[in-house]
Amino acid sequence: MPRHLGDGRAIAARMRARANYRVTHGLTPGLTHGVTLAAAFALAACGGTLGSADSTTPWPANVSAASYLPDTGNVRPVKVVSVSGSVTGADSLLTGGAVTLKYVAGGAAPTVVLDYGHEVGGLPAFGIAAQSGSPTLSATFSESRTTAATGDVSAGLTVSVDPQRASLFPVSATGTLKSSAVQGGERYETLSLATPGEVTLNSVAIQSLYAAPASATSSTPATLGSFVSSSDTLNRIWTAGAYTVEMDRLVANALPLAWQVSAEGTTIGSSGTGIVQKSGGWPSDYAMAFDVRVNSNSAGWTMRDAGNLTSLRFVLHSASDTQGTPNTLELDAYSTFAGGAIKLGELPVAAGIATGTWHSVSTSLSGNTASVTLDGANLGTLDASGAASVLLTSYGSAGFFNLPASQATYRNLAITANGASLYANTLMAASALDDFSANTNALPLLIDGAKRDRTVWSGDIAVEAPTLFYTSAQNDAVAGSLRLLGSYRLANGEVSTTHSPQDPLISTSADAYGSSSFYSTQYSMYFVTALHDYYLYSGDATLLAQQWAAAQGELNYLQTQVDSNGLIAVDASNAQDWLPDFASPVTGEVASTNMLYYQVLTDAAELATAMGDASTSAIYVQRAAALKQAINSRLYNSAGGYYGMSAASMGAVAQDANALAVITGVAPQASAATVLASIAQKLANPFGRLAFSTDSGRTAVVSPFASDMEVRARMASGDTRGALNLIGTLWGTMVADGDNYTGTVWEALGTNGLPVSSQTSLAHGWSSGPTSALSRYVLGVRPVTAGFKQWLVKPQTGDLQWAVGTVPTPYGAIPVKWGRARNGVFRIDVTVPAGTTGTIALPAGGTVKVNGVATTASTSSALDSAGVVSDGTAYQYLNGVQPGSYSIVVGG
Known part of the structure; x- marks a missing residue:
């Protein structure tokens, strides 16, 4: 649940009251006429309103940096959805009263459906005020209203998590009845009696496992990230991604012993x-x-x-x-x-x-x-x-x-x-x-989903980690995940890809542990990209040094998979990707696998340089150049203007492969627009984009995971409006009012814009990509050297009027406010933390004043060597910006 900075308990109470009011009045909890609750609280505290600028700034007068954290402590339902059978006092339960369920043998079982208003998770707890007979309390959990009665599907991949979404609790005494196993994510809870008897409940709650970041109560709360813009939809989406990853983040020792x-x-x-x-x-x-x-x-x-x-x-x-x-x-x-x-x-x-x-x-x-x-x-x-x-x-x-x-x-x-x-x-x-991996989680970790699978997946971390870097900045969860993945390595060098958070660290070869942690060749690569991103955003050279041997082992393993054509070739034993297809995965020279391999090689070259190993860096650069040539020779469909799904399926289009081609630079810069246009045409869907063309033989699905790659490709190539349109269409569906609203982002959508099935996770971290993209590209803050020692602030405004936010860094926060006044004047305010320097990119073609003093901007910057133009707008640069606060005006 988004929360404004301040006393956590007080804000949680205010948010529950607001959610209760809004549910009662038929409004979606977590949204205030399209404005995030965090933004609404920030504005209420400062006396401002979203929507109009004052006479001196092109953004609203009192927009405050807002942080997005989950509720902690006991989270209680906010609405009674329905009641059947012998149930009395259901509504009073929401305000501190009690509800009584009575089940007479041969009669109808009493049932009450409760709504928490948004995604919550933890240990279900019930206050038993009275009981008679031999009742068994039945509690069913679901993220979606459509499966509230039966419960949705959770994968039991973690010992401490109850894989059943319909739990039974024999009631034999008064007091607090608490589950010993976790229900990680739900919005709806259906209570009933499975055996005859009578039970009076004076409380129903979810005791949260999720801890607010330590910095939320520190003296420097601005170290938490935020984003608010002139688009209410984008604000909701940013919040949903931030909240999702907090739901998927575990502090050390969070899981109970089952x-x-x-x-x-x-x-x-x-x-x-x-x-x-x-x-x-x-x-x-x-x-x-x-x-x-x-x-x-x-x-x-x-x-x-x-x-x-x-x-x-x-x-x-x-x-x-x-x-x-x-x-x-x-x-x-x-x-x-x-x-x-x-x-x-x-x-x-x-x-x-x-x-x-x-x-x-x-x-x-x-x-x-x-x-x-x-x-x-x-x-x-x-x-x-x-x-x-x-x-x-x-x-x-x-x-x-x-x-x-x-x-x-x-x-x-x-x-x-x-x-x-x-x-x-x-x-x-x-x-x-x-x-048996039945202990608690010894490390802080990132898991993939709140209800499913609740395991550490390297591919999911590739998206979750950047979200975390731009929001709560609890980087220890990424570090812990990398330590766990890197601990399990086969003798051939392959690094593990998936773990229960309860798996212990090991110091021996993982061959003795079997293959269950080694999902596929493609997924093993994500360890290197996640390590690269972690080092870039955190500057943690110690962890890089600790995991460098694992990364090198992975690169050695990947080199053994390269065929005579210079491409990685996979078979049925190691070909799985993010869309599970155990019966018939895409095999051979798969485009997405090789695009990812190119990214891994370039990332590894940068890491080798950071480790002071210039010779190894040169080897990876050489391999990357050869791979790029092989991809363009073997996998580019020149007649269609896109990359084929594989060498054996050149007519089929895969969204991830083509997006990665643009992101990594495998596709020549002059071809990026053509490739992206082909994706839009061949994968068109009313709710975003199909992940694969209909002639691919793969499941028809709209994937936020693959679509995040397209968002980044469009942003990186300067198609900001196209990226924002995709975000608003696809992710806007997830944050819209309705029975499937969770305040979090979904694992996948069907072609009809609904969750694919009851198994679909509605709080999946790999779908949170827009959160980091909006902070990185739209707000415009990105690291250039490790830990933001050098940074670039380059807003890609699209069709937005303004954006305000904060990006956390190891040196302190970088707050940014930018906006365009009605007369076309562009203004940006930036505060630079001590110990850092960087470049601020501004729209080209106007005079520049810094803190009221006319300044000459440069036409280029070494920190923005690509010099990408955004939606036809070129940039001019203020280079070597030192610590301090700056108000910059362009034009006027």
């Missing part, structure tokens, strides 16, 4: 799956033996688990299980991308499974057959061949999980194959948590 270890064993309630991490080289057929005590309802374990993406799941239902068939063993095929579990079969347990008693279990796999024994008795076999529909792998690890309202204790795990031990653990020591 597994509890004691001398009895490891006790697991409803949680995500924890699997043995060191499972590289395991055969497809192995046996898993352990002791288990079902404490409530059921116990669960998993085999052939491919990093929690696909697996075989076994559920042992006790005699008193209220959620499954009592005294049975169930086998499911599970797939993250197929939306959950598919039941394959079950076996009866004639002896029965009493809760509170220990049992020994052994499960063995042989091909598609699973054999299970319980307390030495053979239960029979189950056929797993039906798992083909979820693309179950023939390999994978083993571990434990549990279903809603279930709890079990496990001990004495032994995994064997052909009589040899693969892994053994008593599960009675805390060290077991790291073996």
